[in-house]
Amino acid sequence: VAPKVHIGPQVDPAIERAVRDGGGAAAALEAADAVVWLDWRTDGFPERLPDGVRWVQLPSAGVEIWLPRIGADGPVYTSAAGVYAVPVAEHALGLLLAGVRGLVASARATSWRPDPRRTLEGSTVAIVGAGGIGRALIEMLAPHDVEIVAVTRRGRPVAGAARTLAADALPDVWSQADHFVIAAPATGATRHLVGAEQLRAMPAHGWLVNVARGSLIGTDALVSALHAGEIGGAALDVTDPEPLPDGHPLWTAPNALITPHIANPPSAMMRHLAERVRENVRRFAAGEPLLAPIDPDAGY
Amino acid sequence: VAPKVHIGPQVDPAIERAVRDGGGAAAALEAADAVVWLDWRTDGFPERLPDGVRWVQLPSAGVEIWLPRIGADGPVYTSAAGVYAVPVAEHALGLLLAGVRGLVASARATSWRPDPRRTLEGSTVAIVGAGGIGRALIEMLAPHDVEIVAVTRRGRPVAGAARTLAADALPDVWSQADHFVIAAPATGATRHLVGAEQLRAMPAHGWLVNVARGSLIGTDALVSALHAGEIGGAALDVTDPEPLPDGHPLWTAPNALITPHIANPPSAMMRHLAERVRENVRRFAAGEPLLAPIDPDAGY
Numbered sequence: 001v002a003p004k005v006h007i008g009p010q011v012d013p014a015i016e017r018a019v020r021d022g023g024g025a026a027a028a029l030e031a032a033d034a035v036v037w038l039d040w041r042t043d044g045f046p047e048r049l050p051d052g053v054r055w056v057q058l059p060s061a062g063v064e065i066w067l068p069r070i071g072a073d074g075p076v077y078t079s080a081a082g083v084y085a086v087p088v089a090e091h092a093l094g095l096l097l098a099g100v101r102g103l104v105a106s107a108r109a110t111s112w113r114p115d116p117r118r119t120l121e122g123s124t125v126a127i128v129g130a131g132g133i134g135r136a137l138i139e140m141l142a143p144h145d146v147e148i149v150a151v152t153r154r155g156r157p158v159a160g161a162a163r164t165l166a167a168d169a170l171p172d173v174w175s176q177a178d179h180f181v182i183a184a185p186a187t188g189a190t191r192h193l194v195g196a197e198q199l200r201a202m203p204a205h206g207w208l209v210n211v212a213r214g215s216l217i218g219t220d221a222l223v224s225a226l227h228a229g230e231i232g233g234a235a236l237d238v239t240d241p242e243p244l245p246d247g248h249p250l251w252t253a254p255n256a257l258i259t260p261h262i263a264n265p266p267s268a269m270m271r272h273l274a275e276r277v278r279e280n281v282r283r284f285a286a287g288e289p290l291l292a293p294i295d296p297d298a299g300y
Numbered sequence: 301v302a303p304k305v306h307i308g309p310q311v312d313p314a315i316e317r318a319v320r321d322g323g324g325a326a327a328a329l330e331a332a333d334a335v336v337w338l339d340w341r342t343d344g345f346p347e348r349l350p351d352g353v354r355w356v357q358l359p360s361a362g363v364e365i366w367l368p369r370i371g372a373d374g375p376v377y378t379s380a381a382g383v384y385a386v387p388v389a390e391h392a393l394g395l396l397l398a399g400v401r402g403l404v405a406s407a408r409a410t411s412w413r414p415d416p417r418r419t420l421e422g423s424t425v426a427i428v429g430a431g432g433i434g435r436a437l438i439e440m441l442a443p444h445d446v447e448i449v450a451v452t453r454r455g456r457p458v459a460g461a462a463r464t465l466a467a468d469a470l471p472d473v474w475s476q477a478d479h480f481v482i483a484a485p486a487t488g489a490t491r492h493l494v495g496a497e498q499l500r501a502m503p504a505h506g507w508l509v510n511v512a513r514g515s516l517i518g519t520d521a522l523v524s525a526l527h528a529g530e531i532g533g534a535a536l537d538v539t540d541p542e543p544l545p546d547g548h549p550l551w552t553a554p555n556a557l558i559t560p561h562i563a564n565p566p567s568a569m570m571r572h573l574a575e576r577v578r579e580n581v582r583r584f585a586a587g588e589p590l591l592a593p594i595d596p597d598a599g600y
Contacts, residue, residue, distance in 0.1 A: 087419045090444065094397030098407075101394040106559045107407035110551045112543035114560040119387045119568045143439045144390065243412035251410045259406045260414040268419045 003285050006032035006053075009044045018274040022281025029053075034284055035075075036277055042066060049075060055284055059273055061088075061132070062213055063294055064186050070296045081292040081300065082132030083276045084264040089136035091263035092181050092211045095235035096120065099207035100179065104233065104257045118205060121145045126177035128170070128193070129184030130158045133211060137181060149177050151184075174201035179209070179232075186213035187299040194218065199225035205232045211263045214240030219250065226253040237263045303585050306332035306353075309344045318574040322581025329353075334584055335375075336577055342366060349375060355584055359573055361388075361432070362513055363594055364486050370596045381592040381600065382432030383576045384564040388537075389436035391563035392481050392511045395535035396420065399507035400479065404533065404557045418505060421445045426477035428470070428493070429484030430458045433511060437481060449477050451484075474501035479509070479532075486513035487599040494518065499525035505532045511563045514540030519550065526553040537563045 004027030005019045015036060016026060029035070029046065034055040037045060042065055049056070056077045058066055063079045070077050098104060102117040124147040127134045138148055138160040150158040151173055155166025165173055170193070174180070180202065184190050194208065195218040202208070208231055210217055219240050225231050233255030241248075242261065250256055264272075280290050294300065304327030305319045315336060316326060329335070329346065334355040337345060342365055349356070356377045358366055363379045370377050398404060402417040424447040427434045438448055438460040450458040451473055455466025465473055470493070474480070480502065484490050494508065495518040502508070508531055510517055519540050525531055533555030541548075542561065550556050564572075580590050594600065 094401040097394030
């Protein structure tokens with residue numbers, strides 16, 4: 001029997017097709033075995049799910065705002081972890097190149113001033129977090145002559161990285177690379193992973209890229225480090241607070257590039273999410289383990 | 301016998317070492333068999349070379365300003381074609397991502413406005429000119445999900461390109477790709493390769509990247525196209541005129557990103573040139589054909 005899948009809060013044609021292609025049938029919430037939720041925000045999510053719902057697919061890769069809703073004995077929740085890895089890694093590469101290549105200053109220039117710039121070629125890039133985004137970025141960096149240092153929780157070797165450090169060796173990494181890409185989940189353990197001390201340890205030409213969550217970087221410390229010229233610059237798709245309010249000092253800090261959380265733009269989102277929905281509906285129908293089940297204790 | 305190689309107008313330690321490693325010996329101009337010239341400009345170059353000089357290595361990949369000096373019966377001149385392919389291709393990729401990912405607008409923003417943006421993923425990129433730079437860029441694009449259309453003089457298939465067009469099919473390419481990277485040499489045949497008609501044929505979201513020479517694009521036509529919103533934007537490392545004077549309308553045209561001819565920054569230049577000098581000195585000493593001899597008729 002085809003599992004009954006409710007799509008909310010609104011229907012999307014690509015997701016409807018994916019449910020069908022995975023072997024499911026669209027259904028009202030009351031009759032549903034599973035829910036595919038398409039809104040990033042928690043507001044409109046049903047206060048109480050019908051007892052028949054055994055699985056909820058969330059649309060986002062980072063799920064920290066959803067954790068309070070996920071109980072031990074309720075349905076299985078799955079995140080979209082890994083789903084948007086390619087567009088987000090692509091954005092991270094764009095931010096990294098924009099920083100290293102001096103494009104931020106150029107975008108603001110109205111005069112021809114050939115100033116000394118660096119190349120990404122020949123540099124060492126540390127990638128903090130080697131989940132889907134980190135691994136996709138490592139693949140994108142493969143044709144570039146860069147040395148990659150990956151940082152993962154347990155330090156298991158990551159394909160394409162020259163070396164991998166475990167999280168407890170993280171304090172060493174800041175002086176061992178030229179540039180840093182933050183792509184780790186937001187958890188209690190990663191909050192303010194980058195603060196004043198870490199920024200001081202980075203080389204003065206180093207760029208810091210964040211495509212994870214704003215909370216991983218101490219914003220005040222970053223603003224100070226940018227003004228002091230302690231690092232080359234910061235390119236951030238995520239900020240703390242977010243949205244970054246008008247007049248916030250990050251907007252005008254030297255060598256700061258802010259993009260408004262669009263590493264995974266809407267044009268790419270539904271296409272990628274649809275693939276995951278199809279596969280997870282197929283697994284749900286077949287009784288196989290779902291992709292990216294959320295572990296509320298780990299926080300992702 | 302080690303060939304005598306004069307390095308001018310000033311000595312560089314990396315180039316001196318390369319001459320030695322290639323089997324040559326440093327020499328004064330009067331005694332030289334060969335000259336390695338390190339200045340981009342023609343001004344300081346000897347008006348008349350001693351008769352003993354049989355080979356001149358120039359430092360630049362594009363040599364249009366040197367052509368008047370290259371006679372049929374003088375020494376062989378070699379360019380640095382291909383030498384800086386990697387740093388220049390890296391810059392081209394940075395410009396392309398900056399354009400497609402909306403980083404130009406973001407660098408100028410002081411307010412959080414999540415606007416619709418595109419991804420490079422899923423797009424078609426036309427690369428006009430598949431010499432060293434074009435081929436290096438194709439390698440860098442390999443891990444990205446993009447379709448590559450290469451345009452070469454004769455249309456011979458280029459590795460990594462989904463299809464290759466010959467120069468005489470160029471008029472078709474402007475409507476067949478999302479984005480365009482100009483990486484062809486500046487010759488009489490490529491002057492104003494991109495003009496009003498070509499810009500009109502490009503998609504309204506298309507970005508135009510130029511890392512070749514400013515003369516390949518009609519500047520007035522480009523400024524008009526940017527103001528009319530006929531293309532997504534233009535990211536240019538080279539301009540016409542160059543340097544771009546203060547107050548030039550390109551500085552303030554919508555979605556224009558100008559970098560001051562620094563795709564191959566000084567920090568990368570000597571390192572890459574040294575490799576070529578070593579190899580060409582070795583070939584010169586062994587009587588083998590030199591890399592990148594200039595054909596004055598072809599213009600490169």
